[in-house]
Amino acid sequence: MKTPLDHLTNKLYMLLINGIGLTIFFVFGAFTFNNLSDWVLGYALIGANLLLTHFRIQMPPEGNSMSMDSAVYLACLFYFDIQIALSVLFYTSIIQFIYERKTAWWVHLYNFSIYSIMIYSSYFVFQWTNGSVGNIHLDSLYSYVIALTWYFMINALLIMLYFVTYEKKNNAIKMFKGMTRGTIESYVSTLILAIVLVLLFQSEPFFGLMLFVGLALILSFAFKQHFKLYKDAARKANIDQLTGLFNHGYTKELLDKVFRESKENHKPLSIAFIDIDDFKKYNNGNGHLKGDKLLEELGKQLGKSVKDTGYSIGRFSGEEFVFILPDTTAETASSFIDCLRKTVNDTYYDGVELLPYGCLSFSAGIAQLHPEIVTPSELLSKAAQAMSYAKMQGKNNTHIFGNEIEEDRLEAPIEEIEQQLNILLAKDIYTYRHSKRVYKYAVEFSQLLDLKDQERKQLILGALIHDIGKVEVPREIINKQGKLDYHEWEIIKKHVTWGHEIVSSNKKFESIAPLVELHHERFDGKGYPHGLSGQEIPKLARILCVIDSFDAMTTERPYQRTKSFPEAIAELKACAGSQFDKDIVEPFVRYIESTYPLTTETVDVL
Amino acid sequence: MVIDGIILSVIVGFIRKGNLSKLTQPLFKWGWMFPLLLAIQLGVFYFQNKVEWIGQASGYVYIIVYVLGLLFLWVNRHQKGLPLVFVGVFLNFLVMITNGGRMPVSAEAAAGLDPMYMEAIKNGFYAKHELLTQSTTFAFLGDIIPVGPPYPRSQVISIGDVIMNVGIFLFIQDLMLNKDNENSHISYESSDLKGGEIQ
Numbered sequence: 134m135k136t137p138l139d140h141l142t143n144k145l146y147m148l149l150i151n152g153i154g155l156t157i158f159f160v161f162g163a164f165t166f167n168n169l170s171d172w173v174l175g176y177a178l179i180g181a182n183l184l185l186t187h188f189r190i191q192m193p194p195e196g197n198s199m200s201m202d203s204a205v206y207l208a209c210l211f212y213f214d215i216q217i218a219l220s221v222l223f224y225t226s227i228i229q230f231i232y233e234r235k236t237a238w239w240v241h242l243y244n245f246s247i248y249s250i251m252i253y254s255s256y257f258v259f260q261w262t263n264g265s266v267g268n269i270h271l272d273s274l275y276s277y278v279i280a281l282t283w284y285f286m287i288n289a290l291l292i293m294l295y296f297v298t299y300e301k302k303n304n305a306i307k308m309f310k311g312m313t314r315g316t317i318e319s320y321v322s323t324l325i326l327a328i329v330l331v332l333l334f335q336s337e338p339f340f341g342l343m344l345f346v347g348l349a350l351i352l353s354f355a356f357k358q359h360f361k362l363y364k365d366a367a368r369k370a371n372i373d374q375l376t377g378l379f380n381h382g383y384t385k386e387l388l389d390k391v392f393r394e395s396k397e398n399h400k401p402l403s404i405a406f407i408d409i410d411d412f413k414k415y416n417n418g419n420g421h422l423k424g425d426k427l428l429e430e431l432g433k434q435l436g437k438s439v440k441d442t443g444y445s446i447g448r449f450s451g452e453e454f455v456f457i458l459p460d461t462t463a464e465t466a467s468s469f470i471d472c473l474r475k476t477v478n479d480t481y482y483d484g485v486e487l488l489p490y491g492c493l494s495f496s497a498g499i500a501q502l503h504p505e506i507v508t509p510s511e512l513l514s515k516a517a518q519a520m521s522y523a524k525m526q527g528k529n530n531t532h533i534f535g536n537e538i539e540e541d542r543l544e545a546p547i548e549e550i551e552q553q554l555n556i557l558l559a560k561d562i563y564t565y566r567h568s569k570r571v572y573k574y575a576v577e578f579s580q581l582l583d584l585k586d587q588e589r590k591q592l593i594l595g596a597l598i599h600d601i602g603k604v605e606v607p608r609e610i611i612n613k614q615g616k617l618d619y620h621e622w623e624i625i626k627k628h629v630t631w632g633h634e635i636v637s638s639n640k641k642f643e644s645i646a647p648l649v650e651l652h653h654e655r656f657d658g659k660g661y662p663h664g665l666s667g668q669e670i671p672k673l674a675r676i677l678c679v680i681d682s683f684d685a686m687t688t689e690r691p692y693q694r695t696k697s698f699p700e701a702i703a704e705l706k707a708c709a710g711s712q713f714d715k716d717i718v719e720p721f722v723r724y725i726e727s728t729y730p731l732t733t734e735t736v737d738v739l
Numbered sequence: 740m741v742i743d744g745i746i747l748s749v750i751v752g753f754i755r756k757g758n759l760s761k762l763t764q765p766l767f768k769w770g771w772m773f774p775l776l777l778a779i780q781l782g783v784f785y786f787q788n789k790v791e792w793i794g795q796a797s798g799y800v801y802i803i804v805y806v807l808g809l810l811f812l813w814v815n816r817h818q819k820g821l822p823l824v825f826v827g828v829f830l831n832f833l834v835m836i837t838n839g840g841r842m843p844v845s846a847e848a849a850a851g852l853d854p855m856y857m858e859a860i861k862n863g864f865y866a867k868h869e870l871l872t873q874s875t876t877f878a879f880l881g882d883i884i885p886v887g888p889p890y891p892r893s894q895v896i897s898i899g900d901v902i903m904n905v906g907i908f909l910f911i912q913d914l915m916l917n918k919d920n921e922n923s924h925i926s927y928e929s930s931d932l933k934g935g936e937i938q
Contacts, residue, residue, distance in 0.1 A: 169847065169871075169883045173884050340889070
């Protein structure tokens with residue numbers, strides 16, 4: 134009922150009810166009790182009511198609860214008189230008003246008013262049906278029943294009227310249906326309890342009231358336990374035991390729900406399908422127990438990442454997880470997942486040394502809901518496809534569905550080059566992924582440049598294979614953690630020459646050999662292997678040099694800080710004219726800024 | 740009555756699997772005030788019928804003790820239950836200060852008590868209390884609630900006493916159970932770690 138009073142009819146209604154309620158109190162109730170023993174009785178009744186309303190009996194399913202304070206008011210009416218009942222109500226309400234400050238004052242006032250109306254009118258009905266105050270008369274038991282029925286009818290009516298005047302009618306009807314469900318039981322039990330309490334009042338007022346409240350409290354605690362068990366069971370049914378995330382069944386259920394809502398309200402929805410990289414390798418190397426431990430820890434971390442966001446995450450199968458991101462576009466989802474990926478990369482898990490990156494990583498596929506997608510499983514399968522694509526790009530990667538590079542335009546040689554490149558996959562995963570990314574930039578960037586078809590193809594293939602010479606560099610040097618010494622640098626530098634030799638060995642690729650050899654030449658002539666400068670360097674090699682450097686700067690490695698896109702762009706600009714060709718840097722920067730706007734804006738936050 | 744309340748609270752606390760380990764930490768701001776007020780009260784109670792001027796000043800002394808007690812509760816009001824104790828003490832204070840520094844006792848309610856007790860009140864010997872009459876203001880705040888069987892000790896208490904005891908009960912429950920929660924949390928964490936080490 135915590136809503137602002139902005140409907141006129143509702144205001145008038147509240148005014149009317151509160152007016153009636155207060156009038157009843159001032160006419161029939163009193164601020165004080167008649168004598169000291171009534172005061173003592175009043176204290177006991179007020180205390181009982183406060184306890185009963187505080188420890189309501191909670192009943193599953195959620196939201197249902199029962200308070201026995203009505204039984205106390207009714208017993209007061211039947212045994213004492215209306216003045217005591219109203220005064221008890223008044224002080225109880227005052228104390229509740231002070232105690233429950235979270236509830237708005239007008240809610241307290243309204244509750245007080247409807248109670249006083251209920252109490253007064255059922256008192257009236259009780260008298261009218263020949264009920265007599267005091268000891269119970271079994272021959273006029275019907276008057277107790279009628280008075281109590283009246284009490285509940287007035288209650289339902291007044292609550293319903295509140296909603297009728299405040300909201301739409303069907304809401305009130307829904308509300309009324311909710312109220313009447315299970316009402317018979319609570320109505321009958323309140324009646325029985327009220328009569329029991331009257332009988333107790335007859336013999337031992339204070340001790341009887343104490344017993345009554347004690348019973349109610351014990352019931353309240355018992356039901357609370359019961360309710361807790363119920364909730365635990367319900368929770369367990371939806372939670373994956375190992376990771377503590379939602380399980381497969383519940384994730385699907387949740388996705389169905391969110392999917393439907395997003396469709397109806399035309400709101401964006403993205404889902405991210407993630408899969409741990411090389412989990413099998415981890416399991417084989419460390420044993421399944423440790424694998425489970427890893428899943429458990431990762432589950433905790435993933436669960437933490439969605440805390441305080443509107444996102445949910447479930448464990449979909451073995452090492453697969455699904456994020457549901459309502460109200461989120463694919464781009465936002467992607468940067469969220471990428472940020473998470475970096476955190477996971479940077480977190481040390483026991484035994485990850487075995488993995489190719491030396492850290493835990495995952496590949497993620499993201500799919501956004503769009504009008505043509507009709508079922509949740511379609512969306513899910515799109516995300517799964519994107520995830521597979523991300524895996525193909527060398528893992529530890531996030532990919533948005535629909536952004537795949539169209540490879541068919543590049544024709545046959547690419548497959549052969551891919552085969553060459555796969556050698557790197559086994560030896561130097563970083564170079565493999567670097568090549569894949571440079572290739573991707575080259576595909577996109579070349580479309581924006583004024584290049585002949587043949588040149589475009591050369592650039593793309595060259596980008597893919599440009600570091601192939603690194604297969605000749607010893608593993609110790611490639612994977613060395615610290616700074617390289619002079620001698621080692623010389624060997625690294627040789628990769629361009631070795632690459633040139635490898636590529637030249639195949640007639641088909643002769644045309645891209647210069648790219649492989651010359652992509653480390655600098656515009657100012659300080660590069661290697663030949664120290665060419667300016668226009669002496671082929672145009673394609675100059676382009677490749679810019680792309681290659683940009684990716685090298687922004688490449689992320691676990692446990693290391695990555696240069697952000699804006700920082701890398703600044704660096705490119707600073708070196709334009711010296712290290713790089715100015716005429717290439719400019720369009721490249723424009724290309725990056727327009728294609729990856731989100732990354733260039735938010736990367737600082739990440 | 741206060742002692743009864745404390746004992747009962749501690750028993751309930753133990754039943755609820757609480758413990759008293761929190762008592763080793765400083766609980767109150769101005770904690771030294773507590774024994775001081777107690778000492779003053781006991782002193783006045785002991786000497787008021789022996790030393791004349793103490794007997795005459797006793798009403799004022801009790802008022803000062805109450806004011807200091809209220810102050811003490813106020814600075815500790817962030818502790819659970821103490822605001823209720825404050826309210827209870829204040830109600831007692833209110834009825835005492837409006838009736839000349841003595842707590843009015845209802846003769847009707849005290850009917851079941853030891854007659855000696857009533858005699859003492861009537862003669863004004865019993866410190867802090869006096870008989871409730873027609874002219875008593877805020878009579879409903881006085882000692883009008885008879886407590887008797889099944890309760891083992893017969894006495895008359897005020898609504899302020901009841902509220903105060905509820906406050907003390909909440910305070911002790913909070914004291915005994917919260918600490919326990921922290922403990923169980925820690926033990927959970929460490930068992931978790933052990934599970935990791937076995938592997």
